Amino acid sequence: MAVPSFLARERIVARPGFNRWLIPPAALAVHLCIGQAYATSVYKAALVSHFESSLTAIGIIFSIAIVMLGLSAAVFGTWVDRNGPRAAMFTSACFWSAGFLIGSLGIATEQLWLVYFGYGFIGGIGLGIGYISPVSTLIKWFPDRPGLATGMAIMGFGGGALIASPLSRQLMSVYDPGYDPSVPTSIASGNAVSMLFLTLGLVYLVFMMFGAFIVRVPADDWRPAGFDPSSVKQKSLVTTDNVSAANAIKTPQFWLLWTVLFCNVTAGIGILEQASPMIQDFFRTGESSLVAGVAATGFVGLLSLFNKGGRFVWSSTSDYIGRKPIYMVYLGVGMVLYVLLATVGSTATWLFVVLAAIIISFYGGGFATIPAYLRDLFGTYQVGAIHGRLLTAWAAAGIAGPLIVNGVLDTQGTPGQLVAGNYRPALFIMVGLLAVGFIANLLVRPVAATWHEPKVGAPTTSTPERSAVR
Amino acid sequence: MSSSTTTTDTPQGSTHTPAGLIGFAWALVGIPLAYGLYQTVKTASSLFGG
The missing domain is CATH 1.20.1250.20 (MFS general substrate transporter like domains)
Structure with a gap:
């Protein structure tokens, strides 16, 4: 599966003197967005009420997304390694954002299956590709500290929920003035959740594209200053x-x-x-x-x-x-x-x-x-x-x-x-x-x-x- | 922040990553993260607030 030339790995090989500390924020830009997956509890009650459904039926949205995360990471892993982080981050951004937009449409038109398909299936593919997209790149940029490098990115996945939870509450209160996030029994309207999905989909698209366009891969012969690969082998x-x-x-x-x-x-x-x-x-x-x-x-x-x-x-x-x-x-x-x-x-x-x-x-x-x-x-x-x-x-x-x-x-x-x-x-x-x-x-x-x-x-x-x- | 080097030059020549771009990129991810941390600590403090 070929990718457009502007996404190709060959186009993003860093020149000498490139500062590798630009790579962690590129990785974080993706992981902070896809980490939203752990913030679904924020609007769970609102969706139950909107669809007049059960917690289990709404919980399936998250379950589909996580299963698709595992499957797509396994299936597309080799493609991600072959085509490089920009192609992977770009693809992940498109799927993740599209998942929100389709989900928003599903909520607005009261079609739960569309939310399953959008956020769960399409978004889940974005989750899987996005999760693994920066990992091998970070390891190659930080051969001296691979644990630190991947820890930073995967910390971002945890951090995504920390941002999305309070942000979602605040956005829903803007879209539905009757919703008060400080009152535990207050539930946002379906329209507010639909608008939230639309907003998050667009914001995440911009954010993840920024990561995709600043990411670089090191040249094959690149080494960090003062790093001796033989010390790792010991x-x-x-x-x-x-x-x-x-x-x-x-x-x-x-x-x-x-x-x-x-x-x-x-x-x-x-x-x-x-x-x-x-x-x-x-x-x-x-x-x-x-x-x-x-x-x-x-x-x-x-x-x-x-x-x-x-x-x-x-x-x-x-x-x-x-x-x-x-x-x-x-x-x-x-x-x-x-x-x-x-x-x-x-x-x-x-x-x-x-x-x-x-x-x-x-x-x-x-x-x-x-x-x-x-x-x-x-x-x-x-x-x-x-x-x-x-x-x-x-x-x-x-x-x-x-x-x-x-x-x-x-x-x-x-x-x-x-x-x-x-x-x-x-x-x-x-x-x-x-x-x-x-x-x-x-x-x-x-x-x-x-x-x-x-x-x-x-x-x-x-x-x-x-x-x-x- | 440590700098990095290459062992050989490439045909494209060398480059310099602007410090402003690095600062902007870190701010772009750091500010939302700080917001999320602040909000979470505020929520978590209720555990010890009695």
Whole structure:
């Protein structure tokens, strides 16, 4: 699939002297926009009322988008790597923006299927391509600090919801003067949500195009000043060889990392999805809870801060202590924290908040560190495509996490009457999942040389299916 | 911010990234991010506000 020449990778090779610190804001311009996907709860009630539908029916919009994220990242990963970040960001902007515009039309004409198709299907493709679009470029620009670089971009995905949530409330109050965001029971009109979609679609289009047009790829022989690639090779598990995406998925290392990501994300989603009622249930005495609804909303906000901060802080830390050790922390310390949450978490609010916040920071860190881990094991050649395929673990975890937590809680009692003890089975299942992930991480070894791409000028030997995609 | 170099020249010659463009790009992503952070901290503070 060829792209117009102005989008082609060859057109955006940076000249000598280009400042690489222009690349993180280009990546953030995309990730801050697509991160809106996590802010859908803001207008959920308004859509339920507008379509006279159920929470489940409206929730499907988000589910379609996340499934499409995983699928499109997996399917288009190789295309993204081949055509470069500008083509990917441009395409992502078109799909993401079109998703909002079609969704807006669907809301205005009261056709829910059009919202499924627009925001969910079309927008979801934009999500997947956008999510992986800057990853391999950042890794190539920051070979000395890949964890920091990808942490910054993937932090942006978390940051997108922080911006979109309050912005959406304010915009809806402008489009519907009867809507008061400070009153929890106030619901915006469908017209206000339609106008919100239209506005966000246009704003995101401009914002993401800015990222697409300032992004550059480094020349093949480019190195940061003072950077010695041989110093990277000295770290265990880090390769200077390359493995194609087609071959990567045939290695045990890929599936071990898939398991690691799946377990880490499933455990984190379990808390994130249930955060607000969970803190109230943990401190319930009889019919009421020591934690008021407003404070529970504050808890959700605090978790989103730690989710976002963890992406940057832990991923940057992995540049110093290594990728395998940091996942031992996410999964191993995570297990201890989950046990503490299940056993002593209900003794004090501050303890519950601290434990949950650290757990969620590990959840975010797990997302942000995985591209650098892939770079270490498979090289930079098709790391974007490999990352795309690995994100199917996210889609699977997005289904498994809520299923486990909701499934267990359904057997324990009625929402609004649950207490801390009712959460214990679900939390101990999460401990078990983290243990599986911990073992998978321990089993990760360097990729066998037979899977490496031949070096330029090296004689071709009989190896497993060399990649035909260059 | 660290600068970066190439080991060889390319046919297109060298370039210099204007500091203003870098500042503008960071402001464009930084200001909305600061707004989002401020709003979230304000919401989160209700957890400790009693």
